[in-house]
Amino acid sequence: MVEQPQSALDGVFHALADPTRRAMVHQLASGERTVSELAEPYAMSLAAASKHVKVLEGAGLIHREIEGRVHRCSLEREPLVRALSWLRTYTDFWDARLDALDDLLNAENDDDRH
Amino acid sequence: MVEQPQSALDGVFHALADPTRRAMVHQLASGERTVSELAEPYAMSLAAASKHVKVLEGAGLIHREIEGRVHRCSLEREPLVRALSWLRTYTDFWDARLDALDDLLNAENDDDRH
DNA sequence: CGGTTGCTCAACCATATGGTTTATAATTGC
DNA sequence: GCAATTATAAACCATATGGTTGAGCAACCG
Numbered sequence: 001m002v003e004q005p006q007s008a009l010d011g012v013f014h015a016l017a018d019p020t021r022r023a024m025v026h027q028l029a030s031g032e033r034t035v036s037e038l039a040e041p042y043a044m045s046l047a048a049a050s051k052h053v054k055v056l057e058g059a060g061l062i063h064r065e066i067e068g069r070v071h072r073c074s075l076e077r078e079p080l081v082r083a084l085s086w087l088r089t090y091t092d093f094w095d096a097r098l099d100a101l102d103d104l105l106n107a108e109n110d111d112d113r114h
Numbered sequence: 115m116v117e118q119p120q121s122a123l124d125g126v127f128h129a130l131a132d133p134t135r136r137a138m139v140h141q142l143a144s145g146e147r148t149v150s151e152l153a154e155p156y157a158m159s160l161a162a163a164s165k166h167v168k169v170l171e172g173a174g175l176i177h178r179e180i181e182g183r184v185h186r187c188s189l190e191r192e193p194l195v196r197a198l199s200w201l202r203t204y205t206d207f208w209d210a211r212l213d214a215l216d217d218l219l220n221a222e223n224d225d226d227r228h
Numbered sequence: 229c230g231g232t233t234g235c236t237c238a239a240c241c242a243t244a245t246g247g248t249t250t251a252t253a254a255t256t257g258c
Numbered sequence: 259g260c261a262a263t264t265a266t267a268a269a270c271c272a273t274a275t276g277g278t279t280g281a282g283c284a285a286c287c288g
Contacts, residue, residue, distance in 0.1 A: 014131035
């Protein structure tokens with residue numbers, strides 16, 4: 001499988017597209033959790049929750065530390081930052097466009113540089 | 115319960131999970147595009163591209179203006195901001211944890227809250 | 229008018245996804 | 259050793275997704 005820089009975002013956004021997985025991220029934000037702990041809030045089998053954890057892990061969003069029979073999961077910041085950066089590119093661009101419009105509307109000078 | 119409208123994020127993250135759709139967002143960042151223009155760079159049928167546009171529209175990421183037979187699409191900022199905010203919650207939280215750790219390492223007091 | 233363009237819709241197909249249940253492996257505890 | 263706990267794997271199912279082709283429709287053009 002050829003991993004292109006964009007395909008990393010595929011996994012991250014896809015992982016975050018599921019409300020259960022986002023809720024798991026939320027849980028992990030307050031500290032490490034075992035798979036059982038992550039699964040506990042949801043009306044689904046442990047196996048199903050385990051799959052969600054696997055998707056999050058595959059996207060790099062969590063790190064798994066195996067301690068005996070317990071799998072302890074923790075949040076990884078980097079993929080979140082990468083997704084954030086991607087989004088910011090476009091929200092910032094929009095801001096820039098709005099700013100430019102604002103500049104035009106409030107124009108004191110017509111300094112037109114890019 | 116930080117987030118009730120989680121289903122809105124479902125659509126946004128799902129839409130952004132596809133590289134074609136992210137590329138379309140990229141195209142739209144530099145201005146309005148017709149469906150044909152959005153479809154042109156990709157090795158897929160217009161119908162397929164049209165579906166992608168529909169997904170983006172369904173997620174609220176683009177607005178469609180019909181001018182005669184031409185559908186002119188423009189980027190909507192708000193869903194991007196919403197996704198960004200969601201992500202920032204967790205990257206910021208991480209920062210906070212690192213800050214807290216930093217505080218611990220430099221500890222002068224054992225303030226023990228989270 | 230008739231042809232072409234821009235786009236969507238419908239039907240279809242292969243694969244992915246999210247869930248289930250049952251089975252299995254490894255660890256822990258009595 | 260045996261039983262319970264923690265978690266994954268495997269098989270299965272329904273639905274969603276992303277693509278195709280072909281039809282159809284409205285709008286522009288000559």
